[in-house]
Amino acid sequence: MAPNSPHKTNEKCNESREEIIIPSPTPSPPRTELSRSKTSTGKTIIVEGNIGAGKSTFLNYFRRYKNVEILKEPVDEWKNVAGYNALDLMYKDALRWSAAFECMVTLSMLKHHQNSKKPHTLKMLERSIYSTRYCFMENLRESQLIPSVDYSILKEYHKWIDLHEDIHVDLIVYLRASPDTCVQRMKKRNRSEETGVPLEYLQALHRLHDDWLLHGKRGKLPAPVLVLDADKDLPELQEDIASYSHDILGGLTAPSEPCDL
Helix, strand or coil: CCCCCCCCCCCCHHCCCCCCCCCCCCCCCCHHHHHHCCCCCCCCEEEEECCCHHHHHHHHCCCCCCEEECCCCCCCHHHCEECHHHHHHHCCCHHHHHHHHHHHHHHHHHHHHHCCCCCCCEEEECCCCCHHHHHHHHHHHHHCCHHHHHHHHHHHHHHHHHHHHHCCCEEEEEECCCHHHHHHHHHHHCCCHCCCCCCCHHHHHHHHHHHCCCCCCEEEEECCCCCCCCCCCHHHHHHHHHHHHHHHHHCCCCCCCCCCC
């Protein structure tokens, strides 16, 4: 589920947005680099990618590891804010609710980065405070779906967090799938909240993820990036996840029973 995904696009913005054709994923970092920062426990890994890129498939693979804590996007919280469905409000009137929704999502992600229900575990986060800032917030700005003053305030908010809060990340896993692949997977899983998400929105998110994680347009990355080709069929993607699992986990013992992928 993607926050900040208004189903309406701004025609003025779409006219000025150039066609984006990006080559195959860049080579992944050397395996020795993946677990360089610390041992498996106490590590934080963020899993990034477009809607339908395979983040749930990735996270489900590691769910049965005893010392891995999976923190998915808290969509249910966003659907019940003092009795209001903030996600629905965002979908219906992005220009009115984008700043409030972004503020709530940022707080949710900050809590995920800093809190853990299981001390001394490896944390895996579905998305992060970084993709909130560099992908979803930037998409709202480009699409003219957030007032300039609101965007400026949120930008300062993120600057303060970056300077004063401990947002430690050891590894970024980027599941890179083309927008067309994402569309097909969304159709197949048929989630009600994804009905009507336009291809143009997925194309914009794809470009913004690449700008951040591959092209270095958002400054220094907080951790090494492992790029997995998520255009592959899910069985092949699962094989790639399995082949990198030991490096990603930094030596955690295998689960006592096989994972159902």
